[in-house]
Amino acid sequence: MKDFAGTPGTLTALALRIAQFLFAAASIASMATTSSFFNFTAFCYLIASMGLQVIWSFGLALLDAYALVRRQALHNQIMVSLFVIGDWVTATLSLAAASASGGITVLYFHDLGECTIGTECQKYQLSVAFAFLSWFTVFVSSLIMFWLLAAG
Amino acid sequence: MKDFAGTPGTLTALALRIAQFLFAAASIASMATTSSFFNFTAFCYLIASMGLQVIWSFGLALLDAYALVRRQALHNQIMVSLFVIGDWVTATLSLAAASASGGITVLYFHDLGECTIGTECQKYQLSVAFAFLSWFTVFVSSLIMFWLLAAG
Helix, strand or coil: CCCCCCCCCCHHHHHHHHHHHHHHHHHHHHHHCCCCHHHCHHHHHHHHHHHHHHHHHHHHHHHHHHHHHHCCCCCCHHHHHHHHHHHHHHHHHHHHHHHHHHHHHHHHHHHCCCCCCCHHHHHHHHHHHHHHHHHHHHHHHHHHHHHHHHHC | CCCCCCCCCCHHHHHHHHHHHHHHHHHHHHHHCCCCHHHCHHHHHHHHHHHHHHHHHHHHHHHHHHHHHHCCCCCCHHHHHHHHHHHHHHHHHHHHHHHHHHHHHHHHHHHCCCCCCCHHHHHHHHHHHHHHHHHHHHHHHHHHHHHHHHHC
16 A cells, blocks of 8 residues: 555644644533533434544544554555445544534624523534544545555 | 546536536525624525535536537546536535524424424425535535545
């Protein structure tokens, strides 16, 4: 398999995984500290989806770190296939969750006038912003993985 | 370039493009015939995104039909790169629009009790469902295109 920046076991891949993990964790932290998120299905879905993202990215970050320490590329066809499937599933779920929550945030902030629950509103916005950042980094990872798989 | 089902200029590709076009058009028709969609930013965004999808899919359907009639595969590296970028952009926009609208539909149907604007509600749901179907078919197309580009 070809070897380029971002493939499993490289420093770029590790940095991307850590960024995904941190953004997803920040999104959960920001959302979970509001007092009314459980009234909104989309916000609960965001927490669930970001939770999955945190687990997945943390696992792959550990794997990348292990490969870096052992100086060994993880370019096994079966493993890369698994990475591709996992990355695509989490990327799709993250984008859907971020967009659904973003839609509701815009509804409350823009369409129905102003948001009347004070600091809660900023936390919702912050959480959605972190979710989009997390999605973007997973999206980059998933493109690299898919390219690696297809290019053989 | 390799030749498999779904690559530009094949019958599968044409069928996928027609499905994308029809689903996106159905989504717009269902949403645009409601009387209050313009009060919701997400629903306006859905119409804009599905409008882009209709134009893109219709254009590529014509191109595929032309290639089928002329019995000539469209496997030029530059053209496939353009198809990949266009497919990815429209797929991402479609998923984001469908999810944002879906989030608001769930908010009104489930979180805030029942939807009180009668047949309008069913039209919103129908529009979101068609948008997700359209996204799914673009997603399949974009995966095929990306694979074709990467596999060279």
